[in-house]
Structure formats: structure tokens, C-alpha cells
Amino acid sequence: MIKNRNDISDCFKWSVNDLFSNDEMWQTEFDELSKKINDIKNFNPLTEDNLIDCLKKQDELGLRTERVYVYANLKANEDSSNTFYQGMASKSDTLISEYSSAVSFIEPSILKMDENKIFEVLNSNTDAAVYKHMIKNILRTKEHILPHEQEEIISRFYEVSSAPENIYSMLNNADLVFKDVKASDGKVYNITHGKYISLLESQDRVLRKNAFESYYDSFYKLKNSISSIYAASVKNDVAISKIKKYNSSLEASLFSVNVDKEVYINLIDTVNRYLPLMHRYIKLRKKMLSVDELHMYDLYTPIIKDTNTYMDFENAKKTVLCAIKPLGEDYSYEFEKGLNEGWIDVYENKGKRSGAYAWGAYGTHPFVSLNYDNTINSMFTLAHEMGHAMHSFYTWKNQPYVYGDYTIFVAEVASTVNEALLMEYLLKTTNDEDKKMYLINYFMEQFRGTLFRQTMFAEFEMKTHEMCENAQPLNFDSLCEIYGNLNKKYYGDEIINDKQINWEWARIPHFYNSFYVYQYATGYSAAIALSKKILEDNGAENYIKFLKSGSSDYSINLLKLAGVDMSSPAPVENAMKVFEKLIEQMENYFERMNK
Numbered sequence: 209m210i211k212n213r214n215d216i217s218d219c220f221k222w223s224v225n226d227l228f229s230n231d232e233m234w235q236t237e238f239d240e241l242s243k244k245i246n247d248i249k250n251f252n253p254l255t256e257d258n259l260i261d262c263l264k265k266q267d268e269l270g271l272r273t274e275r276v277y278v279y280a281n282l283k284a285n286e287d288s289s290n291t292f293y294q295g296m297a298s299k300s301d302t303l304i305s306e307y308s309s310a311v312s313f314i315e316p317s318i319l320k321m322d323e324n325k326i327f328e329v330l331n332s333n334t335d336a337a338v339y340k341h342m343i344k345n346i347l348r349t350k351e352h353i354l355p356h357e358q359e360e361i362i363s364r365f366y367e368v369s370s371a372p373e374n375i376y377s378m379l380n381n382a383d384l385v386f387k388d389v390k391a392s393d394g395k396v397y398n399i400t401h402g403k404y405i406s407l408l409e410s411q412d413r414v415l416r417k418n419a420f421e422s423y424y425d426s427f428y429k430l431k432n433s434i435s436s437i438y439a440a441s442v443k444n445d446v447a448i449s450k451i452k453k454y455n456s457s458l459e460a461s462l463f464s465v466n467v468d469k470e471v472y473i474n475l476i477d478t479v480n481r482y483l484p485l486m487h488r489y490i491k492l493r494k495k496m497l498s499v500d501e502l503h504m505y506d507l508y509t510p511i512i513k514d515t516n517t518y519m520d521f522e523n524a525k526k527t528v529l530c531a532i533k534p535l536g537e538d539y540s541y542e543f544e545k546g547l548n549e550g551w552i553d554v555y556e557n558k559g560k561r562s563g564a565y566a567w568g569a570y571g572t573h574p575f576v577s578l579n580y581d582n583t584i585n586s587m588f589t590l591a592h593e594m595g596h597a598m599h600s601f602y603t604w605k606n607q608p609y610v611y612g613d614y615t616i617f618v619a620e621v622a623s624t625v626n627e628a629l630l631m632e633y634l635l636k637t638t639n640d641e642d643k644k645m646y647l648i649n650y651f652m653e654q655f656r657g658t659l660f661r662q663t664m665f666a667e668f669e670m671k672t673h674e675m676c677e678n679a680q681p682l683n684f685d686s687l688c689e690i691y692g693n694l695n696k697k698y699y700g701d702e703i704i705n706d707k708q709i710n711w712e713w714a715r716i717p718h719f720y721n722s723f724y725v726y727q728y729a730t731g732y733s734a735a736i737a738l739s740k741k742i743l744e745d746n747g748a749e750n751y752i753k754f755l756k757s758g759s760s761d762y763s764i765n766l767l768k769l770a771g772v773d774m775s776s777p778a779p780v781e782n783a784m785k786v787f788e789k790l791i792e793q794m795e796n797y798f799e800r801m802n803k
């Protein structure tokens with residue numbers, strides 16, 4: 209029975225009142241900001257002389273607006289049936305968009321200024337120098353900015369350009385229906401996107417097969433529509449990249465985060481060299497499930513039966529604290545304080561937002577929302593979200609507001625390092641062999657799902673965009689051929705390439721936000737490589753420097769600071785060594801069991 213929010217003890221709730229002590233204070237700030245926000249337009253026309261004052265004003269208003277926005281939304285997320293806070297949240301949405309539109313003249317104005325004069329100003333005093341990286345990051349886009357009229361034409365087509373993504377989302381979330389499926393005992397299950405993977409994790413093979421077939425059948429029925437939508441999305445990427453004078457759509461996309469094409473190619477090449485490890489894992493999976501034929505629908509089910517995975521919150525906190533000790537005294541101290549001083553909203557209640565996340569506003573402490581359910585999995589979620597929170601904590605403490613965020617490229621590093629440390633700690637301290645193997649299975653599945661699978665996606669996207677750039681047709685058959693071949697290459701000969709898997713691409717929403725998913729794979733390998741460094745040769749000091757750096761430099765440089773160079777194969781290679789050790793342990797276990 210899920211509790212009402214009021215029935216949960218305050219010691220398990222976050223203290224959102226650290227942002228505003230009460231709703232009245234929030235309202236006062238909201239009213240004042242609503243009046244003040246447009247004052248920034250007084251800086252328009254922007255010149256080198258009033259630039260720094262304008263940027264400071266932007267920061268001040270940005271910070272205050274963010275706090276208003278975060279408070280209202282955290283409150284709203286506590287309980288979706290609370291109409292008072294839902295109303296506050298939607299008011300704060302409006303405020304955020306007013307802010308964005310009020311400051312929207314700044315970037316184009318900077319791009320029009322004389323660069324030498326800007327740098328004169330930036331070098332004139334320390335207050336101004338803070339903005340150097342930010343300004344450089346704006347100026348580097350200059351060569352891809354078109355004359356005003358042309359930019360205006362592009363912006364008028366913005367909604368049309370994003371149509372493929374929106375149409376796919378409508379189709380996928382609203383119109384697609386899946387046929388109910390039966391388990392081996394005759395019980396009927398209904399399929400949704402959310403339930404699909406948990407059905408594939410079932411121990412009941414009949415249920416897995418039926419779910420797999422029903423799910424893919426629905427996509428097959430729309431095969432021509434979905435192929436056309438995806439082709440339109442790729443064509444749009446290619447067209448925009450040509451108009452904006454990039455060498456390719458891949459380069460155009462990576463330019464926005466200032467990541468070299470080599471990083472992308474290097475990831476794919478290195479993972480490809482280690483595919484024999486994936487094949488070895490698949491072979492082991494086939495043996496352990498003792499099936500004559502391993503099918504694609506046998507990929508998600510755990511090869512180790514659930515053992516005792518109960519873990520209450522008190523024990524989880526203690527365990528995670530022990531696991532993150534290698535990160536040093538200061539990290540541990542702040543982490544423990546965070547656990548006990550109102551950062552975390554622990555348990556589920558009626559109307560609370562599902563899933564887990566870390567969030568907050570510069571200048572206060574971070575907030576973490578969990579739906580803790582007393583399992584080992586939710587202990588990993590605690591470690592993960594606290595990793596994000598500590599990243600924000602250190603960044604906010606050490607960076608000015610303007611660098612108080614961080615990019616997606618580095619974000620998952622801080623969370624995954626904590627998960628990896630927790631995993632290593634549990635593997636070291638668990639004597640129960642079944643439990644240990646359960647953990648190893650969990651870890652291996654992370655490698656498969658995050659490092660291998662996302663890289664396969666990245667390779668698919670690269671191929672489809674190249675085909676479009678070479679004027680080759682993208683249709684259902686050609687897309688399935690690319691995907692099917694990749695699937696064979698990644699999973700090897702020990703698994704049956706069921707025909708449905710050829711159109712798995714049709715069910716991946718991320719493909720409409722192209723060249724994005726590779727960051728999951730780079731982030732994961734960076735984190736695994738770093739956690740190895742932290743445990744083996746005291747890499748914690750540089751890692752903490754990285755956590756303190758926010759967005760004060762380009763992501764690749766920040767990761768170098770932490771100790772990994774993502775343009776070299778080393779981080780992925782190091783991660784693969786960890787994966788190989790896991791397979792070895794599982795193979796040995798299986799042999800012992802069958803003696």
C-alpha cells in the first residue's frame with residue numbers, strides 16, 4: 209500500500225525550504241522577478257563597454273529565476289495531486305521562458321562585436337576575466353553563423369525541422385498499440401513501452417518470446433511510415449549541416465559540444481576490437497540458461513536467479529559510505545552530511561514523480577529524489593544520484609554561477625564512478641557466492657547495455673547519415689540491413705538473429721536526437737577507467753578537481769583533468785579489462801557448479 213505524503217516521517221523527506229523558507233517568500237521573489245526581468249533589455253544595444261555589467265545582471269537574474277523554478281518544481285514533484293504546487297510550477301515555467309526571451313539578444317550581440325575589443329575588456333580586470341571561457345565558447349560558433357536573413361529563414365523552419373521527432377513521438381507514445389500476450393501458465397499480460405523490458409527479464413521463456421514478437425509486430429505494421437519519418441530526420445540533419453558549412457552531419461552535431469570526430473570514431477573502433485569479449489559473454493549466457501538455441505529474447509533475463517537482495521535504507525547508507533571512502537575524507541564527509549541533512553527524499557508516496565533524479569539550484573545544496581524500495585538495485589540508484597549531487601555540490605562551491613552546470617558528456621561520469629566503486633566494494637566484501645554472482649550479472653549487463661549497445665547505436669547513426677550524404681536510399685529494407693548486420697557483428701554467431709531484431713532501430717526514440725547516445729558509452733568507459741584509477745593508484749585527487757570544475761572548460765579537457773583522455777583508446781580498453789575479469793569470474797563459477 210503506497211502511503212500518503214503526510215504519513216511519511218519528515219526525516220525521510222528533503223528540505224526544499226532550504227531554498228525558500230516558505231511559500232510566501234517564494235511568492236515575494238516571484239513577483240519581484242516578474243517585474244525586474246525585462247530590465248536586462250536596457251543593455252540592448254550591447255557594446256564592449258556595458259558587456260560585463262550585462263553579463264553580471266544576466267547571472268543575477270538567471271540564478272534567482274532558477275531558484276524560483278526549482279523550488280516550485282520540487283514541490284510539485286512531491287505530489288502531482290497537489291494543485292497549489294502544480295500551479296506554482298506552471299507559473300515558474302512562464303517565468304523561465306520570459307527570462308530566456310529577455311536575455312536572447314546577448315549572444316547574437318556578442319557575435320557581432322569586435323573580438324579584439326572584447327578580449328581587451330576581458331583582460332582588463334579579474335571580474336571580467338571570469339567570462340573568458342564563456343565568451344570563447346560563443347565566438348567559436350562564428351564560422352557557422354550565416355548572414356542575418358539566412359539565419360532567420362532557418363529559424364522560421366525550426367518547427368518543420370523538428371517535425372520528424374514530434375511525429376515519431378506521437379506515433380510511439382500515443383498511436384502504437386501492442387497485442388496482449390500469454391505466459392506459459394496462460395496468464396495474460398499487457399505490453400507497454402515501460403513494461404516491455406521487464407517482460408523480457410522474466411524467467412518464463414514463453415512469455416519472453418511472445419512479448420518480443422508482439423512488440424515488434426506493432427512496429428512492423430508501421431514499417432513504411434517509421435522508415436520515412438526516420439529518413440526525414442536524417443535528411444534534415446544532413447541538410448542543416450550543409451547549409452551551415454560543416455563537413456558532415458556528424459561534425460555538425462559534435463561541434464555544439466566541441467568534441468572531435470576522432471572521439472566518436474575512436475569509441476566505435478575500440479569497442480569493435482573488443483567484440484570477441486561480447487561474443488564470449490553471449491556464449492556463457494547460452495550455457496548458463498541451458499538452451500539449445502539462444503534467441504534475442506533471451507538477452508535480458510538474469511542468468512543468476514534472484515537471491516536475497518533485501519537492503520534497507522539505513523544499511524544502504526552505511527554500505528555506500530564505505531564504498532566511496534577511496535574518494536577521500538572530504539568527499540566522504542560532505543556525502544554523509546548530504547545523506548543526513550535534507551538532500552534526499554527517500555520513499556515513494558501517492559502522486560510522487562516516478563524514477564530517481566538529482567537536481568537543484570546554484571547556491572544551495574543539491575536535492576535527490578528516490579523511490580527507495582529496499583533492494584540492492586535501489587541502493588545502486590542511491591549511489592548513482594548522490595554521485596550527480598556531489599558533482600553539483602563541488603561545482604557550486606567552486607565555480608561562479610556561469611559555470612555552475614555541466615554537459616551531458618561528463619554528467620554520467622560522476623554517477624557511474626560511484627556505482628562502480630559500490631560494485632567493487634560489494635564484490636570484495638560479499639562471501640555468499642550466489643549473491644556475488646548476482647552482482648556480477650548486474651555489472652555485466654551494464655557493460656552490455658551501456659558500453660556495447662550504445663556504441664552499436666552510435667555506429668548505426670553514423671552509417672545512416674553517411675548513406676544519406678552519399679545519396680543512397682534510406683528505406684525499411686536498407687535500414688534493416690544495416691541494423692541486422694551490426695547486430696550480428698556485435699552479438700556474434702552464438703545467438704539467433706531473429707528477424708524482428710533487424711527493425712529494432714524503429715523502436716529507439718533517441719535516434720531522432722542524432723549523435724547523442726555515444727555519450728552514454730564514453731561516459732561509462734570514462735567512469736569505469738576512473739574508478740579503476742581511484743582504487744589502484746590514488747586517482748582521487750584529480751577526480752575531485754574534475755568534480756569542482758563544472759563547465760569551466762570543454763568537456764574533453766575536464767575529463768583529461770580527471771585522468772582520462774577520451775580521444776585515446778585507453779579508457780575503453782581499461783573498461784574492457786574490467787569486463788573481461790567479470791566474464792572470467794562467472795565462467796569459473798559456472799564450471800564449479802557443474803563439476
Ligand SMILES: [Zn+2]
Pocket residue numbers: 592596620623
Ligand atoms: Zn544519471
